[in-house]
Amino acid sequence: MIDPFTGPPDLETGSRLTIDLGALQSNWKHLASCAGEAECAAVVKADAYGIGIRPAVRALWQAGARTFFVALPFEARAVREELPDAAIYVLGGLAPGSSPILAEIKAHPVLGSLPEIDEWELFAKENGIAGEAAIHVDTGMNRLGLSFAETQDVAKRYAGGNLAFRPSLIMSHLACGEDADHPLTEHQIESFGNVAADFPGVPASLANSAGTLQGGAFVFDLCRPGIALYGGHPLGGDNPLKPVVLFDARVIQVREVDEGETVGYGATETARRPSRVAVVSAGYADGFMRAAGSSDDRRGADAIVAGKRCPLIGRVSMDLIAVDVTDLAPDAVRRGDFVTLIGDGITIDEVGARANTIGYEILTGLGSRFARIYIG
Numbered sequence: 001m002i003d004p005f006t007g008p009p010d011l012e013t014g015s016r017l018t019i020d021l022g023a024l025q026s027n028w029k030h031l032a033s034c035a036g037e038a039e040c041a042a043v044v045k046a047d048a049y050g051i052g053i054r055p056a057v058r059a060l061w062q063a064g065a066r067t068f069f070v071a072l073p074f075e076a077r078a079v080r081e082e083l084p085d086a087a088i089y090v091l092g093g094l095a096p097g098s099s100p101i102l103a104e105i106k107a108h109p110v111l112g113s114l115p116e117i118d119e120w121e122l123f124a125k126e127n128g129i130a131g132e133a134a135i136h137v138d139t140g141m142n143r144l145g146l147s148f149a150e151t152q153d154v155a156k157r158y159a160g161g162n163l164a165f166r167p168s169l170i171m172s173h174l175a176c177g178e179d180a181d182h183p184l185t186e187h188q189i190e191s192f193g194n195v196a197a198d199f200p201g202v203p204a205s206l207a208n209s210a211g212t213l214q215g216g217a218f219v220f221d222l223c224r225p226g227i228a229l230y231g232g233h234p235l236g237g238d239n240p241l242k243p244v245v246l247f248d249a250r251v252i253q254v255r256e257v258d259e260g261e262t263v264g265y266g267a268t269e270t271a272r273r274p275s276r277v278a279v280v281s282a283g284y285a286d287g288f289m290r291a292a293g294s295s296d297d298r299r300g301a302d303a304i305v306a307g308k309r310c311p312l313i314g315r316v317s318m319d320l321i322a323v324d325v326t327d328l329a330p331d332a333v334r335r336g337d338f339v340t341l342i343g344d345g346i347t348i349d350e351v352g353a354r355a356n357t358i359g360y361e362i363l364t365g366l367g368s369r370f371a372r373i374y375i376g
Ligand SMILES: *Cc1c(COP(=O)(O)O)cnc(C)c1O
Pocket: 043, 045, 091, 172, 173, 207, 208, 209, 210, 224, 225, 226, 227, 228, 234
């Protein structure tokens, strides 16, 4: 069983991360319905985008997910320990000498270069194993993956029965899937379709979250959503996904600040009126990015205090965040109360935007000082 309470105990830390596994399951089901006839996998790299890979994959398996993508072999090992029957793909390529490790975990490498293919073929031959693996084709991202010419070569060998491992997936990755009209997106869909046709009988996969949510030509045989499982909405606009993460932190003290005084490091924000400030026990060491702080020149993130949105005031410090609660009734917030930094209508995408980044970085950056509570 997964302990529903992990991390330091509540009273030994200042912030809580409440993770709604029911929302995770319902997001997977929504994405599976977008995928229609195709299989809906789950991308759980980077500790399931920060929410905890073990509880996440157990919940996803229960919801119906059978195929999981991680970045690294040690992540595959964690998934395997939880799910003996899952198909697991390692996106980060085959590191030299790591074939026996993947075979032991029964994880499939995602092969994205000829040297990787050679090494895996040799290993499969020497050990007399089928060696199921994905072949990653580059269709314009220029990150990982075989070129078209290299892929055609491999396809010919496959057709001729001269490939010493079994391709179980042919895949590519979208560079700007959130923009269906981008010329690169159109090019990627079309050229991937051509490449996939060279591997008859091998399931094909292109869509990330953005592609899965758009459906249609993005879908192919298997979808690989990540961020949308965790409540992020790469397309913007109305979010059909449920928030999975609630980040709240304890008020340490509430103080009065005179008009004209400044708050926090660098004295970057001046109180324009007699103010009340709640100082909260969380900071950039917890992954609440310093770039989401506030100054006289730039509005920062918001917090929900006693049910109302209140702006941050001054910089985010390592362990502390100041919130301007002047607009609340004087006794609305007290020492020991919890203030919401993500959740209750504040999305990871919103916090990302306020910090000049994306929801992905906010989620995966959430630190280790939280009391973690799994619900649902
Ligand atoms: C991370 C990743 C995904 C998932 O992307 P999201 O935008 O989080 O849905 C899918 N495929 C590959 C190859 C990835 O690296």
